[in-house]
Amino acid sequence: MDNTAYRHPISIGDGNVYCNNVTNSHNNTVNNIIADENPEMMKWLSPLDTRGRHHDVRTDRVDGVGNWLLETNEFREWRSNGGGADKAVLFCSGNPGVGKTYLR
Amino acid sequence: MIDDLCDGPCSEEIAIAMFYCDFRDQREQTTTNIMGTILKQLVVRGQVLEDVQKAFQKAKNEVGGRGLRLPDMMQMLRQAVATLPRVFICIDALDECFPKHLLELLTSLKHILQGSRGARIFFTGRPQVQAEIEKRFTSSVIVPISPKTHDIKRFLEKKLEMDTDSDAMSDTLRADILRIIPQRISGMCVAESLVLISFTILH
Numbered sequence: 326m327d328n329t330a331y332r333h334p335i336s337i338g339d340g341n342v343y344c345n346n347v348t349n350s351h352n353n354t355v356n357n358i359i360a361d362e363n364p365e366m367m368k369w370l371s372p373l374d375t376r377g378r379h380h381d382v383r384t385d386r387v388d389g390v391g392n393w394l395l396e397t398n399e400f401r402e403w404r405s406n407g408g409g410a411d412k413a414v415l416f417c418s419g420n421p422g423v424g425k426t427y428l429r
Numbered sequence: 430m431i432d433d434l435c436d437g438p439c440s441e442e443i444a445i446a447m448f449y450c451d452f453r454d455q456r457e458q459t460t461t462n463i464m465g466t467i468l469k470q471l472v473v474r475g476q477v478l479e480d481v482q483k484a485f486q487k488a489k490n491e492v493g494g495r496g497l498r499l500p501d502m503m504q505m506l507r508q509a510v511a512t513l514p515r516v517f518i519c520i521d522a523l524d525e526c527f528p529k530h531l532l533e534l535l536t537s538l539k540h541i542l543q544g545s546r547g548a549r550i551f552f553t554g555r556p557q558v559q560a561e562i563e564k565r566f567t568s569s570v571i572v573p574i575s576p577k578t579h580d581i582k583r584f585l586e587k588k589l590e591m592d593t594d595s596d597a598m599s600d601t602l603r604a605d606i607l608r609i610i611p612q613r614i615s616g617m618c619v620a621e622s623l624v625l626i627s628f629t630i631l632h
Binding site: 360366367372374375393394397399400402404412415417418419420 | 447448449454457458461462463464465466468469470472473478481482485488489496497502517542548549550551552553554555556558559562566568569570571572573574575579580
């Protein structure tokens, strides 16, 4: 995990901000740095921030649970652009508590 | 899922934005704010960053500093999505969105898709929002989610590992939990299953 975001906490947004790095991906790390450098602009775009919530979900989820979705043809086609513009939307539908948020 | 997209090949070419709808924040989670949160995550570099910075400076210079309205936001977001080769927008728990915001949100997302070939949208939600999604995205792919036995077992194993009250546990009880609960649970929600687990452990 890249700790860049921990060293430069961001104090924008509403109550669900925890100022944590989202993922180890390049884009998100860059995004966090840009957010640090432009706090006013980010607040102007939206007072909401999802990073705290995403961090909680990542922390709480159990590795391996929900992996089956990534193996389905539906997900693979959607991800790879295989279905063209027609299949641009994937909807995972389920009753409360079945684990939709924690799908991997 | 989001982490999987991030960790995939060519991650530098892929931009990912996510949003978790929450009924407790319904008032704040307006379409404009949700779109703004998505745009915030796409402001990574190059053209997109420059465009947004310019718009921000312009708004700041106007008397009183003008707040963003949905049409302004949509224009910026469409421009950003069109600039990026591949964009994944993931929105969790659509059903927790205020109903009026939900319809506006879906319509706005439809407009974004229309302006881009590389954009992909992922939704999760309760089955009741399916009709509204299908109305706007006629070829959307629907995947029904229900707890899989393997997932439940894995989840239980993890929770048992973390059990702070280890004196109450025995090998037999552990084996019974891992055998009986996944059998009975299919179709049942995880929250209910947790009640069942506590019940099993206590009695």
